[in-house]
Amino acid sequence: MRVGVVTFPGSLDDVDARRAVSIGGNEAVALWHGDEDLKGVDAVVLPGGFSYGDYLRCGAISRFAPVMTSVIEAAGKGMPVLGICNGFQILCESHLLPGALIRNDHRRFVCVDQRLRMERVDTPWTSAYAPGQEVTIVLKNGEGGFVADEHTLDLLEGEGRVVARYLDGNPNGSLRDIAGISNERGNVVGLMPHPEHAVEDLTGPGTDGLGFFTSLVEHAFAGASA
């Protein structure tokens, strides 16, 4: 599959994300925030970083970038979209996902190899994982506290839309230990940890993140044979 990775001014992890897409067996396509053209990609990754310097609120200005008009439209039609860290913040600001991400409750930047439990594994981004599988993926953020009202949290849990949860202690104050969520359909996934930094033994805590990038291939084949 051809997977677009959007670069916003201030994106940091776009190159790593493109590399992870390739290692996962897909073709990475660079997309530019100022261009509405998605170049015919089959899926989109919104990478981590500090787009627009995190001015106003994290992701608030990126949400109105020309490329997001196309991403929001494509997501509505079922295109797989993965937002990592700053990308997750952009998805929340775009209302593609509910809730918001606020400053860590302990007010420090966190950078750790984080244990996670995978929960929703029927999405195009997570089908390579087993339900309940425990993984270690890099987490690095200053504003990673996931918040939403009680009703929304109940809805997310009730509909099985929590994609991953923090294990061994809550690193940033996220309500109900939520590390990642999806929309109802499952094609849009937002994740605070960085799977693109856990795809090679040499440069990460292992390769537990690779599943996010190989799932697309599995999903495509599953779809084709169904």
Next chain:
Amino acid sequence: MARVVVDVMPKPEILDPQGKAVLGALPRLGFDLVTDVRQGKRFELQVDGEITDAVLARIEEVAGTLLSNPVIEDFEVHVEEHSVAEVAQGAGR
């Protein structure tokens, strides 16, 4: 030229780590009268022409879509003649 001010504050039920940090610093400076701090944002918008109800409705739209995130913040729009800088100047600060 007219000025419209938009005040944005974190919702009461949302944790405000910045406000907490400021509150924590106050006793160290000897200010012990403050019992809570919430930190928000103030936007001073210059608007062309007269401020009509239609203009204010547009500003409300701006405040609700870009200047604030309704999931975590409340906002309040009002017309104000002077900017904070002008008031500070007038007061000789």
